[in-house]
Amino acid sequence: MGSTRQETFEVSHFKVWMVASTVFISLFLQAFLPRYFPYLAVLDLPLLALLYFGLARRNPANGLLMGTFIGLMQDGLSHQPIGMYGIVKTVVGFLASSLSGRIDTEHPIVRCLMGALLYLLHQMVYAGLHRWLVERPAGLSLSRVLVGTLVNAFLAVLVFPVLDRFKKPA
């Protein structure tokens, strides 16, 4: 049954350089922009990149590995234990890829909802993990999480169609 649904939706393919450069650019911008525009720290561009490729490629293994890589890179650029974001993004990448086989991920509303829900999930998992492993609150405020949810969901609607242009023709 599950396989039947997966066959209903088209699996998108991308050139490796496109995926790599998108992930790299998202990591770079995430590290670079908040320095000059602090309010842009609410964005999670690597998460959006992960969501896009996870939803488009519809491959859970790829999704979770990409999530692991992106999360570990983010951890490496932060001062927190390596693996915190790695775990979170692994989970998000896996879920995004798994869900993409069951829904039409190219619809703007679906993209918006997926962006919002997975961002919320990302923050919740991170907060829980932080409290469990580090035994300290993660320092996330509800208002910041809500703003981040709205902003990232909105951005997903804007950015994903741009990335759609780089899909390899079937």
Added chain:
Amino acid sequence: MQSLAQRHRNFLLLAAVLFAQLLMVAFQIKRSGDVRLIRLWAVTLITPFERLAHGGVSGIRSVWRNYVDLHDASRENERLKSELGELKLKLQRAEVRAAEADHLAGLLNFRTEHPEWPMVAARVIGSSAVDVTRTIFLNRGQKDGIQKNFAVFTPDGVVGKVLEVFPGTAQILLITDKESGVGSLLAASRTVGVVKGTGGPICRMDYVLNDQDVAMGEVIFTSGQDRIFPKGLPVGRVTATRSGFPFKTIELQPIAGLDRLEEVFVLLERPEGSEPEARIPAKGLSLPAGRSDQEPGAGKPRQNELAGKPKPPAR
């Protein structure tokens, strides 16, 4: 078993990856260790581009701030210019008020020093509309007791005489007008003569003999002989002298500053007395002995040049 593993391959992979990362986090937290390799990779991957971007942004910022984004500086400049203009205006107003205060204080002092002269202060409200005549208009007139041929002066000196009187204004003939004549005397020699206007900024003193010594800068006072101006008011200062025929040519600059008059006094009576004026050095008033010999009638000013008999004002 193999098919089960294949069916749940993704979940197994997820569990393995998560477990590995959990171990890594636990290692870092419990052992206070660090996974330096991953940090090194991440930093090595990203920071060179960050450095480049930072350099680019700094350059762009520098160019923008120093060359492009000058609208703030321009606005600031405009604001400062505006403030400077306002302050200049305030300073000018203050200076004008101070000058007015000084001027009014001078007028008040003059009036206090001469309580015997009934006078009214008047403000200059206009001037002649024709360039060839030298007249001004005052804001006082018949209602204020002003009559024709009343003397007009400032604390500095003689201005002119009332030419026409209207209910609320008076027209004044300045001493620089060609039609003007003021009975005058030289302060040092006590030589009398008539100061006439030239139509220009200076006046000329007539009826002074060529052998009369006249020093440059000598002050010429009213003689009171015209029965318009009280005796002893400064008229002008000698600026040039030369011999002429039949009389010496003496040019003088009016002392009253006729080109910048603001307030003047109008004497409210015609001088009747002939007592000597205290301002003039106490020498006897006498016409030069040879004056009548050189020109008939030169010993005393002609009637159309002087308004009346040579009598100083009543003191």
